[in-house]
Amino acid sequence: MTTDAEEPTLTIDELAARGGVTVRTVRFYGTKGLLPPPVLGPRRVGHYGREHLARLALIEELQRQGMTLSGIERYLRQLPPDLSAHDLAIHRAVVASWAPDTVETLTLGELERRAGRPLGAEDVERLVAMGVVRPGDGGYEADLGLLRLGVGLLDVPLSPEAIFAARKVLIEHTRAAARELSQLFRGEVAERDARDVRSLSAHMHPLVVQALLTAFQRSLKEELGEWLTEPSEESAPG
Numbered sequence: 001m002t003t004d005a006e007e008p009t010l011t012i013d014e015l016a017a018r019g020g021v022t023v024r025t026v027r028f029y030g031t032k033g034l035l036p037p038p039v040l041g042p043r044r045v046g047h048y049g050r051e052h053l054a055r056l057a058l059i060e061e062l063q064r065q066g067m068t069l070s071g072i073e074r075y076l077r078q079l080p081p082d083l084s085a086h087d088l089a090i091h092r093a094v095v096a097s098w099a100p101d102t103v104e105t106l107t108l109g110e111l112e113r114r115a116g117r118p119l120g121a122e123d124v125e126r127l128v129a130m131g132v133v134r135p136g137d138g139g140y141e142a143d144l145g146l147l148r149l150g151v152g153l154l155d156v157p158l159s160p161e162a163i164f165a166a167r168k169v170l171i172e173h174t175r176a177a178a179r180e181l182s183q184l185f186r187g188e189v190a191e192r193d194a195r196d197v198r199s200l201s202a203h204m205h206p207l208v209v210q211a212l213l214t215a216f217q218r219s220l221k222e223e224l225g226e227w228l229t230e231p232s233e234e235s236a237p238g
Helices: 012-019 023-031 050-064 069-077 085-096 108-115 121-129 144-153 160-189 194-229
Strands: 103-106 133-136 139-143
Touching (some): 012 023, 023 050, 050 069, 103 108, 108 144, 121 144
Antiparallel strands (some): 103 139, 133 139
């Protein structure tokens, strides 16, 4: 997979496999203007990058939420055309937050189709360790809200122990933030009409999720930037 600064390298078959859709679906989205055209390489072979994959994931998430094709077109038209893969991932996470928790029992083949890639025994073990799937009767119980995230982590060079520790940190801190925000909003709407309270809740949920994701993304970027620019002990002057 490419980084934001690299040239697109995915063929249409690879993009479809990573996105868990068919090549025909990718071409259909392209003709409707939902996906930008690929970058043409030698022999006019189209290549796709991370932005295409992230936009494809957003489209599929919008469909899972029950949005019509015309609704998806309107939604995507409102987005800046030059959004990065990171920004598109934030939009998808916000959209996913609208839906209730969804757990489905899948066969291994269905799990691989949802994941958009083959899954070996070690891959499935890591997904189980991350709490994304768990063995069930006749297959695997998969948390669909976490499946794409878990599959993405399979390619990250981190040990299962480090991923589990990171998951624990995220859960603890997000629960604390959710508790404090809930108390803040509860005090704000305590004297309001019940209809106003429901309206505020419906509007604040996706907005708060997007605010948390954006703030965390920027904070993590700053922390990683400082870490990567720190001089190592070997290069430090003696």
